[in-house]
Amino acid sequence: MxxxxxxxxxxxxxxxxxxxxxxxxxxxxxxxxxxxxxxxxxxxxxxxxxxxxxxxxxxxxxxxxxxxxxxxTLATVDYMNDMARGKTAYVIGEIGLKSAIAQAGYTEDKENPAYVVVGLDRGLTYEMLVTATLAIQKGALFIGTNPDLNIPTERGQLPGAGSVQALLEAATRVKPVIIGxxxxxxxxxxxxxxxxxxxxxxxxxxxxxxxxxxxxxxxxxxxxxxxxxxxxxxxxxxxxxxxxxxxxxxxxxx
Incomplete structure (x- = not known):
């Protein structure tokens, strides 16, 4: 064919x-x-x-x-716009994710965001995980940008966004909506x-x-x-x- x-x-x-x-x-x-x-x-x-x-x-x-x-990232923004739950979000991710969500008109809210969006962030800290966990427990829609447990690099298979999402899922007992x-x-x-x-x-x-x-x-x-x-x-x-x-x-x- x-x-x-x-x-x-x-x-x-x-x-x-x-x-x-x-x-x-x-x-x-x-x-x-x-x-x-x-x-x-x-x-x-x-x-x-x-x-x-x-x-x-x-x-x-x-x-x-x-x-x-x-x-x-683009698919995530499209999905958030379609859901229309509000224009606030807490984002774990790097510039590609954060800038696109900000440019789409979403403002950061660490307390009661409409969405918690989780991608790969190489600067991830425990406090970021705490903020995301508490927001999801309060009812924020938990979005995982992609389920990749690993990313292939010249160093080998490194932890991916899916690994971070799995940790948050374990902490909140909430399954994320996976975009990727x-x-x-x-x-x-x-x-x-x-x-x-x-x-x-x-x-x-x-x-x-x-x-x-x-x-x-x-x-x-x-x-x-x-x-x-x-x-x-x-x-x-x-x-x-x-x-x-x-x-x-x-x-x-x-």
């Missing part, structure tokens, strides 16, 4: 931490050459779309329009921006638990590339097989 549009993960697929994945870079370039629509869909909330665009150009030989980058892959919220919005029918689109990524399950759970074809989180030896034991599995995106034919 020839796919008409691609939803593509970034970290572990197009690059790995600070390390290049040249086949991933070439994959995007080939899509551009053939004028095939794509969206770069990432659970990472630490960077703004502009920062991601600059990073891709400067470090990974990928020049891509800003409109092709859809982050869990593999949940429907980010997938449906990305498809909307892509402008391609679900039956003609494919999800591409390195992480079976997030990228590939995003496709499986939301009726999309899937392409697993074993350059990041999910290892080649794990593929045979996966409960539901991806539509396609490759060792390198160079092997893919459009």
């Amino acid at each position: 020839t796919y008409k549009g691609y939803l593509i993960d970034l970290d572990g697929t197009i690059y790995r931490g600070k390390d290049r994945i040249p086949a991933g870079e070439r994959f995007v370039q080939r899509l551009q050459e053939q004028q095939i629509p794509y969206m770069l869909v990432t659970n990472n909330t630490m960077r703004t779309p502009q920062m991601i665009q600059d990073m891709l150009a400067e470090n990974f030989n990928v020049e891509t329009p800003l409109k092709t980058i859809y982050t869990a 892959k593999p949940e429907a919220i980010i997938v449906n919005k990305a498809l909307e921006y892509l402008g391609v029918e679900r039956s003609r689109a494919i999800m591409v990524g390195d992480n079976y638990l997030t990228d590939i399950m995003a496709g499986i759970k939301n009726d999309l074809a899937t392409l697993l590339v074993t350059t990041g989180f999910t290892k080649p030896e794990e593929v045979v034991g996966l409960p539901i097989q991806p539509s396609h599995v490759l060792a390198s995106l160079d092997e893919w034919e459009f």
Whole structure:
């Protein structure tokens, strides 16, 4: 089958931490050459779309329009706007998350916010967890930007946003609303921006638990590339097989 549009993960697929994945870079370039629509869909909330665009150009030989980058941050703001519970939030996260929520008109409230939004924050402190816990206990809507327990880097698999959310879930006994892959919220919005029918689109990524399950759970074809989180030896034991599995995106034919 020839796919008409691609939803593509970034970290572990197009690059790995600070390390290049040249086949991933070439994959995007080939899509551009053939004028095939794509969206770069990432659970990472630490960077703004502009920062991601600059990073891709400067470090990974990928020049891509800003409109092709859809982050869990953007999906989170879209969800908060749709819920319309109020314009206050307490946010655990870095500049990519905090700036977007602020720009959308939300003000910080540490006592009784409408939302507690939790992404990855490398400056996380115990007191931040205390503030979030108390706010959730008072009734704030607990939003997890993405469920990634780990993030692949050149150092190895580091704790991700999902690990922080798991701690808060244990402390509050409240399950967060998850925005990022593999949940429907980010997938449906990305498809909307892509402008391609679900039956003609494919999800591409390195992480079976997030990228590939995003496709499986939301009726999309899937392409697993074993350059990041999910290892080649794990593929045979996966409960539901991806539509396609490759060792390198160079092997893919459009």
